[in-house]
Amino acid sequence: MENRRSFVKKSIIGVAGIGLSASVLSPYLSAQSKKKLGVALVGLGYYSTDLLAPALQMTDNCYLAGIVTGAPAKAEKWQKKYDIPDKNIYNYQNFDTIANNPDIDVVYVVLPTSMHAEYTIRAANAGKHVWCEKPMAVTASDCQKMIDACEKNKVKLSIGYRMQHEPNTRKIINYRKKNIFGSINLIQASAGYYDGRTDHWKFEKEMGGGAMYDMGVYPLNATRYVAGEEPISVMAQHFTNRPEIFDEVDETTLFQLEFPSGAVANCATSFGMSMNDLHVTCKNGWYKLNPFQAYSGIKGSASNGDILNASIPNQQALQMDNDAKAIFNDKAVLVPGEEGLKDIRVVEAIYKSAKEGNSVQI
Known part of the structure; x- marks a missing residue:
């Protein structure tokens, strides 16, 4: 990600342009006249640089058409590497x-969480479809504003929960839909x-x-797509072993969820230890994935003898091609804004529970 302090400064600028009218052409008519959709990445940090840009070289239905960055040196480097025209290079102003x-x-928002709402709304008001990285926003209120802006401008909004596109994950979702193992x-x-850094925007409350x-939205989202409710x-409870670093945000969070069916979920997330597993116990058996949210190598098994090891060339490429x-x-996206909103409602309840020390109704 780009320097966090420059982000705070630049984010002040953006609202002035929010009222800009959208393109005269319908975004659908414009898109349907093309063989591939042009995608502009907003924010050229690690995820864009090391994952999304390479994935866009593997996609069938979209391509890297533009970039948005506040760093001229990055813009020059990307332009040379990906042959991006001058007119497709933007800054935050x-x-x-x-x-x-x-x-x-399409505008793909790959910025610190606190900036997702602003740039999603600005992109929608510019008449562009929006893909936004997870988590969707800091508050449920901001999530709703993002959804409303996209609906108002008649553009699609998809949240970057790539695991919901991944084939092994799709299979365990179908276990529940087909009632293969009975009630959960x-x-x-x-x-x-383990994050060994001491100065990063992810350690700052203001940045989300x-x-x-x-990381916590991975197990949270997984419990929701597994349970189907x-x-x-x-x-919830927060813990830290490094209070000198994690003085504003949580280093480790444990949370327990209750569902209407009676199913319960025990979840954990951390910047202080490595963990990456999903295990579902049902009335008539079980299934698991380990790892369940890595960039590759998702694998698992089930009590009926199923081996879950389907592989794909690139998760991000599949996600973007599907979207x-x-x-x-002009069909519904797999992971719409409403999916991100539902997670953030629970995230807000998790923080409230950890602060108050008691169970919170959602």
């Missing part, structure tokens, strides 16, 4: 003029890693940092 660029069909009793899910926002209550197909065909 002139971003709203992207409305006038027919090369750009217990879901155990965890996602975390914290383990629960960054929304949790009704949560009990591009939805735009081409």
Whole structure:
């Protein structure tokens, strides 16, 4: 990600351009006249540089058409590497003029969490479809504003939960849909890693940092797509072994969810330890994935003898191709904004529970 302090400064600028009118052409008519959709990446940090840009070289339905960055040196490097035209390179001051660029069909927001709402709304007001990285936003209120802006401008909004596109994950979702193992009793899910850095935007509350926002939405989202229902209550606890670093946000969060069916979930997330597993116990058996949210190598097994080891060339490429197909065909995206909103409602309840020390109804 780009320097966090420059982000705070630049984010003040953006609202002035929010009222800019969208392109005269319908985003659907514009997209349907093309063989591939042009994608502009907003924010050229690690995820864009090491994962999304390479994945866009592997996609069938979309391609890297433009970039948005506040760093001229990055812009020059990317332009040379990916042969991006001058007119498709934007900064945070002139971003709203992207409305006038027919090369750009989709804006992919890959910024610190606190900036997701602003740039999603600005992109929607520019008449562009929006893909936004997870977590969707810091608050449920911001999530709703993002959804409303996209609906108002008649553009699609998809949240970057790539695991919901991944084939092994799709199979365990179908276990529940087809009632293969009977009713679900217990879901155990965890996602975390040891972050040895001492100065990063993910450690700052103002930027939307914290383990629960960054990694915790993986087990949270997993419990929801496994259960196929929304949790009704949560009990949560925060822990830290490095208070000198994690003085604003959570280093480790444990949370327990209760679902209407009676199923329960025990979940954990952390910046202080590595964890990456999903285990579902049902009335008539079990299934698991380990790892369940890595960039590759998702694998698992089930009590009926199923081996879950389907592989794909690239998760991000599949996600973006699927979302591009939805735009081409004017169909519902697999992971719409409402999915991100549901997670953030629970995240807010998790923080409230940890602060108050009691169970919170959702």
